[in-house]
Amino acid sequence: MAYVSTSGEFTRDQRYIASRITADGRDGYPVEAGRYRLVVSRACPWANRAIIVRRLLGLEDALSMGVAGPTHDERSWTFDLDPGGRDPVLGIERLQEAFFKRYPGYEKGITVPAIVDVPTGQVVTNDFARITIDLSVEWAAHHREGAPALYPEELRAEIDDINKVVFADVNNGVYRAGFAGSQEAYEKAYHRLFDRLDLLSERLEDRRYLVGDTITEADVRLFTTLVRFDPVYHGHFKCNRSKLTEMPVLWAYARDLFQTPGFGDTIDFSDIKxxxxxxxxxxxxxxIVPAGPDLSGWLTEHGREKLGGRPFGDGTPPPPPRAGEEVPAGHGAT
Structure with missing residues (x-):
């Protein structure tokens, strides 16, 4: 299966299933506790966003989670981490089965995160950008007491603006560099990535979080790329002007989030690599999977508290990961 662009510049296929799970059920999928299953892989940055948001908002009881293994082939993600290689709730071996059940012969990307309707076994959506926003807005009735406001109405325009450039230049930017099929396309993506990281570093030099004084959706989206930067993107995708550990502001910012409940305790460096x-x-x-880098630095002091800010606003930290949802021992930063 080829990933490098044959035309030079990598363009992400963004044709996702647009159905939404909403409080009013206008697409035929009303929010309903226990009805849906979020399918993720801890390896995937887009899925990692959904894992973090679900955890921060305390949606574990309302929305179950199936975890696919770290690798896949052209036929999609598999549940090889589960006994018998089948998801225990959906009863399927491959996520592909849920897509085909709704759309026989589905030809677009079978991606995570995806939300599956358990009663029918059909995929509802794999629109990763919309999924986390809807978890904040549409699933509000099922949020835990003390859940943070990750997408507060008064900050949405600013969050959306930040998310747009972070996606184009950073989240997707590392892929544009890594999957470039020509020197010109690679260097264009490379410079665009590091120019944006420099601007983000300037923004975060005197403020603890990207928007406002609390953690928001914008921080979740940037974090899942930064946490993969040194283990993968620096070498594998040739994003090698600087390691994250060599960018002092972003490194401290990333460590601050990593040490915040709901962030670092979702990161499986083994699966990622x-x-x-x-x-x-x-x-x-x-x-061959690299043995490095040294991950112990993720747990060192970051000093970002001096900038103020309240990680969860008027809310509270989430409890520890529930049994069965922990990152396996030895796969994290310790």
């Missing part, structure tokens, strides 16, 4: 280095064989033909 296995996914990129084993799956992208046109970039890494041997499939």
């Amino acid at each position: 296995r996914h990129y280095y084993e799956v992208h064989r046109d970039i890494n033909p041997t499939g």
Whole structure:
């Protein structure tokens, strides 16, 4: 399976299933506790967003979560982490089955995160950008007591503006560099990425979070790229002007979030490295997974408290991950 663009510049296929799960059920999928299952892989940055948001908002009882393994083939993600290789709720071996059940012969990308309607076994949506917003807005009736406001109405325009440039230049920017098929396309993506990281560093130099004085959706989206930067993007995707650990402001910001409940305790560095280095064989033909980098720095002091800010606003931190949803021992930063 090839990932490098044959035309030079990588363009992400963004044709996602647009159905939404809403409080009023206008698309035929009303919010309903226990009805849906969020399918993720801890390896994937887009899915990692949904894992974090679900956890911060305390939606575990309302929305169950299935975790696919870190690798996949052209036929999609598999549930090889589960006994018998099947998701225990959906009873399927591959996420592809849920897509085909709704759209036989589905030809677009079978991606995570995806939300599946458990009674029918059909996929509802894989629109990753919309999923986390809807978890904040449409699922509000099922949020835990003390859940933070990740997408507060008065800050939505600013959050949306930040998310737009972070997606284009950083979240997707690392892929535009890594999957570039020409020197020109690679260098264009490379400079665009680091120019944006420099601007974000300037923005975060005197403010603890990207928007306002609390954690928002914008921080979640930037974090899932930053946490993968040194283990994967710096080497595998040739984003090597600087390591994250060599960008003092962003490194401190990322450590601050990592040490915040709901962020670092969702990160599986083993799955992350296995996914990129084993799956992208046109970039890494041997499939050898690097032994490094040293991850112990993630737990060192960051000093960002001096900037003020209240991580959860008027809310409270989430409780520890529930049994069965913890990152496996030895896969995190310790």
